[in-house]
Amino acid sequence: MIPLHHYLILSALLFCIGLYGVFTRRSAIGILLSLEIMLNAANINFVAFSKFVTPDNPIGQIFVIFTIGVSAAAAVVGLAIIVAIYRNYKTIFVDEINIMKW
Amino acid sequence: MWSNYIATSLFYGIAGVIVIFSILSVTLKNIFYSALSLIVALLGIAAIYIYLNAEFLALIQILIYIGAIMTLIIFGIMLTLKISDKTLQQHNKQQGLSFLVSGALAAILILIFIRFKTTEAVSLKAVSLADIGKELLTTYALPFEVISIILLAALIGAVVISSKDM
Numbered sequence: 189m190i191p192l193h194h195y196l197i198l199s200a201l202l203f204c205i206g207l208y209g210v211f212t213r214r215s216a217i218g219i220l221l222s223l224e225i226m227l228n229a230a231n232i233n234f235v236a237f238s239k240f241v242t243p244d245n246p247i248g249q250i251f252v253i254f255t256i257g258v259s260a261a262a263a264v265v266g267l268a269i270i271v272a273i274y275r276n277y278k279t280i281f282v283d284e285i286n287i288m289k290w
Numbered sequence: 291m292w293s294n295y296i297a298t299s300l301f302y303g304i305a306g307v308i309v310i311f312s313i314l315s316v317t318l319k320n321i322f323y324s325a326l327s328l329i330v331a332l333l334g335i336a337a338i339y340i341y342l343n344a345e346f347l348a349l350i351q352i353l354i355y356i357g358a359i360m361t362l363i364i365f366g367i368m369l370t371l372k373i374s375d376k377t378l379q380q381h382n383k384q385q386g387l388s389f390l391v392s393g394a395l396a397a398i399l400i401l402i403f404i405r406f407k408t409t410e411a412v413s414l415k416a417v418s419l420a421d422i423g424k425e426l427l428t429t430y431a432l433p434f435e436v437i438s439i440i441l442l443a444a445l446i447g448a449v450v451i452s453s454k455d456m
Contacts, residue, residue: 193403204396209316211388212381246417257437261444263359267366268448274370
């Protein structure tokens, strides 16, 4: 069977890939996609620790259900904001949307 | 013995698929293709959940992430970006620095995790769906209600924010 730290390494790799995407993407939707990768990395950690540390208690899995719910809400509101910005400025590139930057 | 070997190599295969498609999804020029490759990565993560005896979460992952969130994101891409425009610059000028920072973070985390020798799973018993449901409606009833209020607020907020007169 796979030891716990291999799951942790997989999740660390996914988190760093998502971080790279958040740093480099210009479009707000690309940033949202990278955020989903980072959230999934956290979810893998929750489920792996739930299996290895508390095998009789599904607390990690329940926490992942809440995380998925919150990330769904985040994606919905984020996309609504992106659509509203696109309607007003005709761009979703975050380096062109700088009205709130001093 | 052989089944154990096959199961182990299957895990590393799935992990490789997830990592490769995540890298594609953050680096591809066409953002529509990157959404599609993120779908493959999310399917791989659902397979990892099955590997961890969390069948319910695998179903949730496929239903909510792939069925709902990714559909929504693809709709968002089609409503805003000109996806067929090849000349559009999709990455900013900080790629080298970002690669350095995230690569250093990955290296540090992996070095820590390799030193941290862990035991293998003690129990292979799957947590049943009935257990999760019981816990959700007894111990975690309050967070369960709060998450439904958050979803309702997000629903109304999305309708208000994306309506015409904003």
